[in-house]
Amino acid sequence: xxxxxxxxxxxxxxxxxxxxxxxxxxxxxxxxxxxxxxxxxxxxxxxxxxxxxxxxxxxxxxxxxxxxxxxxxxxxxxxxxxxxxxxxxxxxxxxxxxxxxxxxxxxxxxxxxxxxxxxxxxxxxxxxxxxxxxxxxxxxxxxxxxxxxxxxxxxxxxxxxxxxxxxxxxxxxxxxxxxxxxxxxxxxxxxxxxxxxxxxxxxxxxxxxxxxxxxxxxxxxxxxxxxxxxxxxxxxxxxxxxxxxxxxxxxxxxxxxxxxxxxxxxxxxxxxxxxxxxxxxxxxxxxxxxxxxxxxxxxxxxxxxxxxxxxxxxxxxxxxxxxxxxxxxxxxxxxxxxxxxxxxxxxxxxxxxxxxxxxxxxxxxxxxxxxxxxxxxxxxxxxxxxxxxxxxxxxxxxxxxxxxxxxxxxxxxxxxxxxxxxxxxxxxxxxxxxxxxxxxxxxxxxxxxxxxxxxxxxxxxxxxxxxxxxxxxxxxxxxxxxxxxxxxxxxxxxxxxxxxxxxxxxxxxxxxxxxxxxxxxxxxxxxxxxxxxxxxxxxxxxxxxxxxxxxxxxxxxxxxxxxxxxxxxxxxxxxxxxxxxxxxxxxxxxxxxxxxxxxxxxxxxxxxxxxxxxxxxxxxxxxxxxxxxxxxxxxxxx
Amino acid sequence: xxxxxxxxxxxxxxxxxxxxxxxxxxxxxxxxxxxxxxxxxxxxxxxxxxxxxxxxxxxxxxxxxxxxxxxxxxxxxxxxxxxxxxxxxxxxxxxxxxxxxxxxxxxxxxxxxxxxxxxxxxxxxxxxxxxxxxxxxxxxxxxxxxxxxxxxxxxxxxxxxxxxxxxxxxxxxxxxxxxxxxxxxxxxxxxxxxxxxxxxxxxxxxxxxxxxxxxxxxxxxxxxxxxxxxxxxxxxxxxxxxxxx
Numbered sequence: 001x002x003x004x005x006x007x008x009x010x011x012x013x014x015x016x017x018x019x020x021x022x023x024x025x026x027x028x029x030x031x032x033x034x035x036x037x038x039x040x041x042x043x044x045x046x047x048x049x050x051x052x053x054x055x056x057x058x059x060x061x062x063x064x065x066x067x068x069x070x071x072x073x074x075x076x077x078x079x080x081x082x083x084x085x086x087x088x089x090x091x092x093x094x095x096x097x098x099x100x101x102x103x104x105x106x107x108x109x110x111x112x113x114x115x116x117x118x119x120x121x122x123x124x125x126x127x128x129x130x131x132x133x134x135x136x137x138x139x140x141x142x143x144x145x146x147x148x149x150x151x152x153x154x155x156x157x158x159x160x161x162x163x164x165x166x167x168x169x170x171x172x173x174x175x176x177x178x179x180x181x182x183x184x185x186x187x188x189x190x191x192x193x194x195x196x197x198x199x200x201x202x203x204x205x206x207x208x209x210x211x212x213x214x215x216x217x218x219x220x221x222x223x224x225x226x227x228x229x230x231x232x233x234x235x236x237x238x239x240x241x242x243x244x245x246x247x248x249x250x251x252x253x254x255x256x257x258x259x260x261x262x263x264x265x266x267x268x269x270x271x272x273x274x275x276x277x278x279x280x281x282x283x284x285x286x287x288x289x290x291x292x293x294x295x296x297x298x299x300x301x302x303x304x305x306x307x308x309x310x311x312x313x314x315x316x317x318x319x320x321x322x323x324x325x326x327x328x329x330x331x332x333x334x335x336x337x338x339x340x341x342x343x344x345x346x347x348x349x350x351x352x353x354x355x356x357x358x359x360x361x362x363x364x365x366x367x368x369x370x371x372x373x374x375x376x377x378x379x380x381x382x383x384x385x386x387x388x389x390x391x392x393x394x395x396x397x398x399x400x401x402x403x404x405x406x407x408x409x410x411x412x413x414x415x416x417x418x419x420x421x422x423x424x425x426x427x428x429x430x431x432x433x434x435x436x437x438x439x440x441x442x443x444x445x446x447x448x449x450x451x452x453x454x455x456x457x458x459x460x461x462x463x464x465x466x467x468x469x470x471x472x473x474x475x476x477x478x479x480x481x482x483x484x485x486x487x488x489x490x491x492x493x494x495x496x497x498x499x500x501x502x503x504x505x506x507x508x509x510x511x512x513x514x515x516x517x518x519x520x521x522x523x524x525x526x527x528x529x530x531x532x533x534x535x536x537x538x539x540x541x542x543x544x545x546x547x548x549x550x551x552x553x554x555x556x557x558x559x560x561x562x563x564x565x566x567x568x569x570x571x572x573x574x575x576x577x578x579x580x581x582x583x584x585x586x587x588x589x590x591x592x593x594x595x596x597x598x599x600x601x602x603x604x605x606x607x608x609x610x611x612x613x614x615x616x617x618x619x620x621x622x623x624x625x626x627x628x629x630x631x632x633x634x635x636x637x638x
Numbered sequence: 639x640x641x642x643x644x645x646x647x648x649x650x651x652x653x654x655x656x657x658x659x660x661x662x663x664x665x666x667x668x669x670x671x672x673x674x675x676x677x678x679x680x681x682x683x684x685x686x687x688x689x690x691x692x693x694x695x696x697x698x699x700x701x702x703x704x705x706x707x708x709x710x711x712x713x714x715x716x717x718x719x720x721x722x723x724x725x726x727x728x729x730x731x732x733x734x735x736x737x738x739x740x741x742x743x744x745x746x747x748x749x750x751x752x753x754x755x756x757x758x759x760x761x762x763x764x765x766x767x768x769x770x771x772x773x774x775x776x777x778x779x780x781x782x783x784x785x786x787x788x789x790x791x792x793x794x795x796x797x798x799x800x801x802x803x804x805x806x807x808x809x810x811x812x813x814x815x816x817x818x819x820x821x822x823x824x825x826x827x828x829x830x831x832x833x834x835x836x837x838x839x840x841x842x843x844x845x846x847x848x849x850x851x852x853x854x855x856x857x858x859x860x861x862x863x864x865x866x867x868x869x870x871x872x873x874x875x876x877x878x879x880x881x882x883x
Contacts, residue, residue, distance in 0.1 A: 058724055144671045145678065154843065157679055161868055166678075227723050230867070242863045244723050326859075509655040562668075569667040570660055577655045 021103055023110075026081030026117040031211075034079030035072045042071030063318050065226065065245055069252040073215045081117040082208050105203065107605055117211060119203035122603055125189025126503060127210050129496075131217075132184055133575075135177035136568065138221075142170035144565050147527075151558040155545040163544035164230035165246065169223065171233025172250065176257060178484050179299075179346065180213065181492040182353035187268055187292040189503055193596040194286045196277020196614060198606045201270040205263045212260035216253045223249035232542050234343070237324030237335040241316050248317065251310040258307035265296035265303075277595075279614035286594045286618040287370065290377050291356020294384040295349050302345040302388065309338035333400050340391040348387040350484055352380055354491035355422045358447050361498055362426060363619040364592045365441040366433025370619040376425035382418025390415060396464050397471045405464045412462035419455065423448070438590075439513035443494035446521050450486025454479060457532070475535030478528040486524060493520070493571070500575065501585030505602050508578045516570040523563030530557035594618045686716070687735040687876070690744060700742035707731050708790045708811055708848075709826065710752040716869060727864035728752060728790070728852050734873025740841045741878075743769070747833045750789050751826035754813025755852045755860065757785040762793065762849045765834065767807035773834035775812050782810075789813035789830075794846040794875055802842030805877065809834050810850070841878030847871060 024030055046067040050060045077083060085096070096104070105120040106113030113123055114130075145166050149157040158166070192200055200206045223229060227244025240247050272285070272293050312323040313335070322328025324335045363370045370376065392400065392408040426448060435441060457479040460466040470476060500508050534553035539546055546554065588597040595614075599607060690702035707714070708730050712721040715731025738744045757763055763785040765773045772779045793808040811832055818827035848871040851860025864870030 056726060057720070058726065061723070141671055141674065145675055148671075148675050157675060159868070162678060238862055239866060242866065512655055512657075512660055515660075565667070565671065566664045569664045573660050573663040574655065577659060581655065 021109075023112040023116070026084070027112070028080065028115045028214075031076040031080035035074075035076030035215075038075030039068045039072035043068035059318075062245060062248060066248050066252065066314060066318055069219050069248065072219065073252070073256055076215050077208075077211060080211050082204075082211055084117075085204055101203075102605065105199070105605060117207050119199070119207045120605060121188050121192050121200045121203065121206055122503075124200075124206050124210050125185045125187075128180055128184030128188055128213075129503065131210070131213065132177050132181045132492075133572070135173050135217075136181075137572070139170050139173035139177055140565060140568055142166050142173065143561060146170060147558040147561040149544055150546065150554050152555070153546050153548055153551055158544070160544050161228065161230050164232070164542070165224055165228030167542055168229050168232045168235075168250070169220075172220065172253070174484075175233060175346070176213075178350045178488050178492075179261065181350075181489070182357060182495060183264070183268065183292055183295055184210075185503075186288065186357070186495050186499060187296075187353065190499060190596050191268070191289050191292055192271060192275070193599060193603065193607050194289055194594050194618075195272060195275065195280050196595055196608065196612045197271060197275040198608065198611070200267050201275055202267050205267050209260045209264035209267065212256050212263065216256035216260070219249050219256070220253040223247075234339060235310075235313070236339075237313060237316070237332050238326070240313055240335075241324055248314065251314045251317075254306055254310040258303045261299050261303050265300040268292055268296040269300070277612050277614050281614075283374070284614055284617050287359040287373070287376060287380075288353070288356045290380055291353045291359075294380045295352040295356075298345055298352065298384045298387065299349045302342045302349070305338050306342035306346075309335055309342070312338070333395075333398065336395055336398065336400070337391070340394045341388075344391045344394060345387040347480070347483065348383055350488045352384060354447070354488040355380060355383075357491040357495045357498075358426055358444050359422070359429070360594075361440055361444055361494055362429040362433075363621055364498075364590050365436045365438060365444065366429055367436070367621045368429055368433045368619075369617075369621055370425065371428030371431070372421075372425045373617070373619070375421050379418040379421030379425065382421065383415060386411065386415045386418065393462055393467070396467050409462055409464050413459065416455065416459070423452075438497070439508070439510065439517055440494040440498040442514070442517045443490050443497065446517070447487055447490040447494065450482050450490060450524070454482030454484075454486055457482065470535070472540055473535040474531050474539045474541050477541045478531035478535055481528050481531070486528070490520075493517075496571075496575070498590070499596075500578075501589050502596060502601055502603070504575075504579050504582075505585055506578050506582035507585050507589065508582060509574050512570060512574045516567050516574060519563055519567035519570065523560045523565075523567055526560030527557050527564060528560075530554070530560065593620060686733055687737050688733050689737045690739065692739055692742070695743070700739050702738050702742045702744045703747075704736060704738060704744060705747040705749070706733075706736070707749040707829065708752055712864075712870065713825070724863065724870075727854075727867075727870050729864060729870045730790075730848075730873065734846075734869050735876070736846075736873065737876045738838055739878055740838055742838050743835055744838060745833065745835050746792075747831060748792060748809070748811055749829040749831050750811040750814065751829045752789045752811075752813060752852070753816045753818070754787050754789050755850055757788050757810075757849075758851050758859070759849070760785040762791050762808060763788055763810050765809055767794075767805075767836055768809065769835040769837070773809045773832050775832050776830060783812055787813055788850050790848045790850045790852055790871065792846060793849050794844050795849070802844075803839030805836075805838065805842065805844050805875070807836045808849070838877045842876075844875045844877070846873055846875050 043064045047060055047064040050063045055063070088096075101119070103109075104118070106116070106118040106123050109116065109118065113120070114127055118124070118127075145157075146163070149155065149163055155163070157163075188200070188206065192198070223246035226246045226249060228246040229235065229240070229243050229250050231240045231243055231247065231250075235247070235250055240250075272289055276285070312321070315321040316323055316325065316330075322330040324330045324332050326332070359370060359376050390408060390412045392404055393412045396405050396408075457475070461470060461476060461479060497508060497513060500506075530553045534550045534557070535541075537550060537553070539550045539553075585601055587599070587601045590597065593616075595612065596603075598612075688704065688706065690704040692700055692702045695701050708728070709715060710728055712725050712727050712729040713719055715729045716733045717723075717725075717729065721727075764782045765771060765780065770779075772781055774780075775783065788810040790811045791808055792811065794805050795808070809832060812830040814827045814830055820826060821828045848865065851865075852871065853860045853863045853865040865872070868874070
């Protein structure tokens with residue numbers, strides 16, 4: 001075995017004599033204890049204040065709810081301890097000692113550290129993994145409810161407005177889940193180790209990013225209790241200007257979520273730029289790192305546009321501005337531009353790390369160097385750059401600017417070139433490789449299969465003439481599920497199975513993993529091939545009732561969806577039961593060469609006792625001249 | 639292609655979990671989703687469906703009678719006296735979900751308490767799909783009314799799902815005067831009353847909606863807000879079968 005480098009002994013810490021923190025401090029419990037009362041107080045104080053302006057009852061309720069959500073968010077973050085250090089700094093308190101930092105990182109924290117404001121990047125990674133899985137479960141349940149409703153024509157299960165809310169909640173939950181699914185768990189857990197760092201550049205911001213996301217979840221889940229929102233996840237104005245109070249939950253969720261992504265993105269980019277180990281040049285960076293940086297940088301640019309769209313919507317709804325109201329000089333196109341300037345690049349915020357996972361894992365399971373490393377990096381950076389000038393293809397049929405449709409069609413199709421580079425690197429790596437058909441490898445192949453279908457069908461939606469025909473149909477729904485789920489989520493699942501031994505210390509059950517893979521693939525392709533068919537026949541998306549001629553396609557699609565649901569339960573079962581009863585994982589079960597596999601399992605708190613010196617690329621499999629590697633001459637542990 | 643480690647290192651192997659446990663997990667998951675669906679169905683059910691009273695005519699045909707109202711706000715219908723989330727939205731009441739029998743003559747009465755908003759399309763000033771093509775406005779038969787005098791329309795407009803017979807009915811409601819005082823003991827003025835009749839065919843489910851731009855000036859061309867939400871200026875008509883929420 002030749003690793004990218006080797007590292008010294010695992011870090012160990014002097015068991016400190018000081019008493020550990022009270023576990024309830026800086027925890028989810030203290031967060032709720034502050035957040036909930038503050039939300040209630042904020043609601044009634046605002047209600048009283050707005051009442052004095054003789055506003056109508058609906059306005060009073062709307063304004064009060066928005067302030068209550070803000071109260072919850074700020075209160076929870078204060079309670080969880082997110083602002084402790086800034087407050088101490090403002091009060092000129094002493095700098096925290098190294099021991100303080102270790103405690104904050106979860107040293108001696110036990111399992112409770114996962115429920116606290118903990119700065120260790122590995123804890124944050126696992127928090128994100130669990131959060132992502134929970135969000136997938138919630139969004140998945142919504143998907144099951146949707147497919148239950150449309151398994152037959154006739155809208156028999158729910159009132160239409162309930163159905164609309166379920167559609168919107170499924171959409172946004174899944175978007176959030178897919179945005180965080182790779183950069184949340186794997187970038188946080190793996191990338192600092194991969195580049196030879198002890199932690200992220202800003203550990204407190206790292207924890208803050210997770211708890212900001214956590215803050216948003218109850219807000220979003222409260223939407224159905226306030227009338228839901230009938231807008232779908234796009235929340236187009238002026239419909240979103242008018243819909244029920246649940247819309248405020250949506251907007252506030254986005255405010256917290258975008259803040260979370262911004263904080264996380266700054267952290268990832270800074271970490272990779274400044275904390276690489278000696279010898280870890282940009283051309284030796286594992287490709288997951290490139291994907292994480294490109295995705296984070298892209299998110300940093302485009303996600304604030306989403307925040308702006310919701311902030312203006314909130315102002316329209318609360319204090320009566322008219323950003324999106326035509327009769328006050330506003331424009332619904334403003335909303336659409338703000339939304340889609342985020343909305344399309346967001347696809348690449350999701351997919352770039354997925355590309356990176358595929359490229360990261362393929363050399364491991366083909367025992368070959370990555371084919372065309374620089375080409376692949378060029379593809380990732382190219383996709384990231386081009387993705388910011390394609391958004392208006394979502395607006396071909398709005399009448400916004402027919403003249404602009406041609407250029408946007410061109411830019412949209414241009415993006416297939418850098419995407420092709422990524423595929424070239426993937427297929428080139430597979431070519432004549434000695435494929436090791438593990439569960440992660442199966443998922444890598446499924447990514448290539450599904451994403452090609454998603455990409456090819458996307459060309460029809462990028463072309464103006466065909467998009468005019470297909471826009472708003474279930475063809476579009478099937479297309480983006482093939483890219484985000486068939487591509488992105490399959491890469492995520494590859495990553496889950498690949499890094500599970502390192503993250504959990506246990507091996508998963510292989511037989512169950514293979515059953516889970518095949519049920520997922522069959523269920524997925526049945527669901528969305530049938531959806532392509534009914535979409536081409538003209539069935540509109542987001543509609544709970546449909547004509548009888550679409551019945552067979554919808555029935556097949558629903559059956560496929562239920563198979564996906566069963567498959568996801570198998571995944572949950574495998575991960576949870578294996579954590580309890582699975583075989584103990586060796587440090588490097590895949591014989592991989594990147595640094596995360598060279599440290600012990602479980603990974604020590606500070607990752608390395610001595611910062612490693614990197615002397616080789618990460619994918620030097622089967623090369624005749626193995627580069628030398630140097631052990632343990634780096635920076636000693638603090 | 640192989641399943642063993644080509645590096646000669648440890649296998650990715652592999653705890654053996656119980657398949658029975660996996661099956662139970664899937665069954666429990668499916669049961670939870672189904673339970674949630676049924677709970678949502680129960681919780682999300684529309685407040686109620688107004689069922690037409692029926693009688694038989696001398697010819698043996700079923701005759702159904704249905705009376706609904708249109709209000710300038712939401713405080714007299716299904717949203718309760720507080721008006722719910724949008725007390726200032728115009729609404730129909732007592733509910734917007736209606737049930738009428740199949741193969742019947744439906745005699746419908748609509749009381750309108752709201753003032754007029756001029757139609758965008760004069761077409762909806764015409765009475766369509768009723769027996770004789772007329773409706774009776776305060777007892778006076780008319781085939782159309784002035785588009786400027788229309789307060790709302792009752793228009794069954796959705797293309798029927800394939801297999802359902804068409805049901806195309808549209809009746810404009812005459813607005814009350816802008817400055818009409820409230821009737822004694824009422825929060826609204828004396829209503830205008832329109833009556834009309836139409837025939838139903840086989841069972842089916844339809845959407846009806848107002849086509850007058852009554853959604854308020856702050857909403858898109860008057861077609862937002864209550865115009866876009868069931869329970870205000872839109873609802874369902876179920877013909878025959880069981881009443882559907």
